[in-house]
Amino acid sequence: MAELPMARPSTVETPPMPAEMRYPAGALAGDYARAGAGLALTVLPLALLPVTPWIAVPLGACAVLFAVFAARTAQRQMTRLTMDGDGLRADGPLGAAIRWDKLSDLRLRYYATRRGRDDGWMQAALAGGGKTIRFDSNLEGFDAVIERASDAAGRNGVALSPVTVDNLIALGIEPPDDPNEEASAS
Incomplete structure (x- = not known):
């Protein structure tokens, strides 16, 4: 079997190869769990219990915040x-x-x-x-x-x-x- 000649180092600077990066699934799992727990604690009482407006408004506001957090986590997962x-x-x-x-x-x-x-x-x-x-x-x-x-x-x-x-x-x-x-x- 013939040996291949040794490659000479290039004197021309080559651009670096593109590097693709993502968020690892494990790093986002905790955020998904927190968003899910927050939504469960806010949406379920609104859906299953009769609540007064004094309770419904803060619970609804918190539900919106947890939904935004879940959407932001999903956006991070989809971004490369x-x-x-x-x-x-x-x-x-x-x-x-x-x-x-x-x-x-x-x-x-x-x-x-x-x-x-x-x-x-x-x-x-x-x-x-x-x-x-x-x-x-x-x-x-x-x-x-x-x-x-x-x-x-x-x-x-x-x-x-x-x-x-x-x-x-x-x-x-x-x-x-x-x-x-x-x-x-x-």
């Missing part, structure tokens, strides 16, 4: 994010696309479930070209998207809030230099 060398695209309900060279804002927030910040999640919002894409840290590949967005923000001269900078550092991502500090140093 695709990241490539050109930008980030969200395919699904309320989809959008942002090119890296048009990125004009990056916000990264941490929401703690306990006072000690031991457990919680991050939520990111990327904006550019009049579009905004929001996603949270349950998304597979969250860190890779944030790292790419941070690099694009640095190239585009986007000033990041101190909260976003702190959260980038917490993720182990070197934040870009602040363009406002460079301008004031000159």
Whole structure:
């Protein structure tokens, strides 16, 4: 059997392959359970018991909130994010696309479930070209998207809030230099 010649490393930078990311089903199961329990606790009394308007109105308002939460969870499940060398695209309900060279804002927030910040999640919002894409840290590949967005923000001269900078550092991502500090140093 003939040996294949060794491939030489390319000197031309090839664009990275598109990466598709979704929310894992396990990460959304808890949200579906909470929405279902909330709907059961609010809709069932309205449907099965005679209630006064003083009780029906708050229960109905809570039912609407739980229904919106369930719809938002379903929207997250149906959305697929695709990241490539050109930008980030969200395919699904309320989809959008942002090119890296048009990125004009990056916000990264941490929401703690306990006072000690031991457990919680991050939520990111990327904006550019009049579009905004929001996603949270349950998304597979969250860190890779944030790292790419941070690099694009640095190239585009986007000033990041101190909260976003702190959260980038917490993720182990070197934040870009602040363009406002460079301008004031000159």
